[in-house]
Amino acid sequence: MLDKLKKIWQVLNRPSVHYSLGFLTLGGFVAGVIFWGGFNTALEATNKEAFCIGCHEMENNVYQELQSTIHFTNRSGVRATCPDCHVPHNWTDKIARKMQASKEVWGKVFGTINTREKFENKRRELAEHEWARLKANDSLECRNCHNFTYMDFTRQSPRAAQMHSTSLASGEKTCIDCHKGIAHHLPDMAGVEGF
Amino acid sequence: MKTFKLVSAFSVLAFSTLMMTSVTAASIPEDRIDTLRQAPINVEPNPPAMQAVLNKDIKEMRNYPMQPPVIPHKIDGYQLDLKVNKCMSCHARHRTGDSQAPMVSVTHYMDRDNNFLAELSPRRYFCTQCHVPQLDAKLLVENDFVDMDHLIKANTEQNKH
Numbered sequence: 001m002l003d004k005l006k007k008i009w010q011v012l013n014r015p016s017v018h019y020s021l022g023f024l025t026l027g028g029f030v031a032g033v034i035f036w037g038g039f040n041t042a043l044e045a046t047n048k049e050a051f052c053i054g055c056h057e058m059e060n061n062v063y064q065e066l067q068s069t070i071h072f073t074n075r076s077g078v079r080a081t082c083p084d085c086h087v088p089h090n091w092t093d094k095i096a097r098k099m100q101a102s103k104e105v106w107g108k109v110f111g112t113i114n115t116r117e118k119f120e121n122k123r124r125e126l127a128e129h130e131w132a133r134l135k136a137n138d139s140l141e142c143r144n145c146h147n148f149t150y151m152d153f154t155r156q157s158p159r160a161a162q163m164h165s166t167s168l169a170s171g172e173k174t175c176i177d178c179h180k181g182i183a184h185h186l187p188d189m190a191g192v193e194g195f
Numbered sequence: 196m197k198t199f200k201l202v203s204a205f206s207v208l209a210f211s212t213l214m215m216t217s218v219t220a221a222s223i224p225e226d227r228i229d230t231l232r233q234a235p236i237n238v239e240p241n242p243p244a245m246q247a248v249l250n251k252d253i254k255e256m257r258n259y260p261m262q263p264p265v266i267p268h269k270i271d272g273y274q275l276d277l278k279v280n281k282c283m284s285c286h287a288r289h290r291t292g293d294s295q296a297p298m299v300s301v302t303h304y305m306d307r308d309n310n311f312l313a314e315l316s317p318r319r320y321f322c323t324q325c326h327v328p329q330l331d332a333k334l335l336v337e338n339d340f341v342d343m344d345h346l347i348k349a350n351t352e353q354n355k356h
Contacts, residue, residue: 068272069272070271070272157250157268157269158251159252159268181281182272185274186274186278186281187278188278188279189279194284194290195283195284
């Protein structure tokens with residue numbers, strides 16, 4: 001084992017015999033562009049709604065529920081797709097989330113939520129994961145579009161303005177504390193704070 | 196046997212009276228029947244423009260003491276099923292401190308034998324059975340309801356003279 005590693009190190013350590021320095025640097029650069037581009041393209045492909053609802057678990061449950069909400073259809077036609085809320089936009093956080101998602105591949109392979117009944121039984125647990133994530137990052141995915149700095153309280157209903165100008169403004173609460181279940185149906189909320 | 200005859204005679208009489216009333220019911224002029232449809236039965240009329248729900252958060256006066264209060268805000272997307280009652284996340288007793296919303300009245304915690312329950316009574320669980328949001332819309336049918344306060348006032352004034 002050690003001998004093998006030593007041999008590899010010797011090959012890497014020696015100057016190239018057959019290829020020119022120009023070929024190696026330029027070739028390395030081009031290969032890097034291709035690989036990096038390919039990696040990001042593949043990453044973006046997994047970050048599309050069509051990819052998410054490619055599985056019946058997502059299409060038949062959560063996607064159906066989303067369709068009647070204001071995040072799917074509204075007066076101005078701006079809409080949020082799955083990754084807008086469920087995948088961080090920042091690159092490092094996105095990679096971290098994508099690695100976590102390997103658990104979801106496991107779930108798909110072993111069919112943990114492949115029937116409506118199984119999904120309903122897991123709904124509370126799955127929802128709690130998302131609430132915990134949004135609570136921990138101060139509802140970052142909400143704030144990617146809904147920027148507190150530019151909120152006009154005078155254009156909100158008195159009730160909304162009251163809540164946003166006190167609890168939200170002081171940082172005591174974050175979006176998800178009150179706005180649970182705005183895009184999907186809620187599970188049984190017994191014992192959840194605020195219900 | 197005699198009583199049976201008497202009973203049958205009565206039922207025949209009752210039946211014929213019923214027939215006569217149904218005949219009068221059928222004679223209601225056609226233009227007074229389809230007041231809400233306003234179009235022939237085989238024509239799909241253009242639906243009226245949808246109105247915005249009143250969302251001013253100011254209590255509406257009740258038209259009579261026992262009227263379930265109407266909802267002065269939007270309830271779009273509020274989940275109300277066996278799992279969740281979204282209304283209660285503001286209007287439950289233990290939530291009114293944070294929300295400053297009116298608490299549901301104590302009658303909602305009583306069963307039909309007037310026993311108080313710890314939780315909302317199942318027969319009062321589905322809020323929108325009685326409580327509804329409002330539109331600023333014209334009445335579809337004429338309404339000549341008179342508030343009883345007006346009736347009492349009119350009565351006392353009549354008695355004065």
